[in-house]
Structures are given as C-alpha cells and as structure tokens.
Amino acid sequence: MPEEPRRPDPKLLELLVCPLTKAPLRYDRDANELISEQAGLAYPIRDGIPIMLASEARTLG
Incomplete structure (x- = not known):
C-alpha cells in the first residue's frame, strides 16, 4: 500500500503566497x-x- 504524502502544516498554508504574483x-x-x-x-x-x-513548479494546462 503506497504511503500517503505528508501534508504541510495548515497554518503555514495560510501564510504562503505565490512568489511571482503574491496572490x-x-x-x-x-x-x-x-x-x-x-x-x-x-x-x-x-x-x-x-x-x-x-523553476520547480508545474505549468497548469
């Protein structure tokens, strides 16, 4: 059974914005x-x- 990916801290997610657009x-x-x-x-x-x-991001199609 594959291991579920570790999820980031929800509080961290609230603080993060896109580094390019700040959105x-x-x-x-x-x-x-x-x-x-x-x-x-x-x-x-x-x-x-x-x-x-x-440089690590995937372009949305």
Whole structure:
C-alpha cells in the first residue's frame, strides 16, 4: 500500500503566497500541490515542505 504524502502544516498554508504574483495559493490535496491560479503554476510539496521555486513548479494546462 503506497504511503500517503505528508501534508504541510495548515497554518503555514495560510501564510504562503505565490512568489511571482503574491496572490493566495489553493492547496490541492489530491495532487499534493499549491496552485497559483493567477500565475498558472502548481508548486509541489515534498515531504510536507512546499517548494516555492518557479523553476520547480508545474505549468497548469
């Protein structure tokens, strides 16, 4: 059975904004990503740590 990804601290999620647009982020629990609708990017979360680098983000299609 695959291990469920570690989720980030909910209080941390309230504080984070997109580093490019400074807009709020939406947490996508299923994909374990932080979504910036304004920038069209999805920032990955690895081991419960949001990776807030545009170079690591996935472009939303």
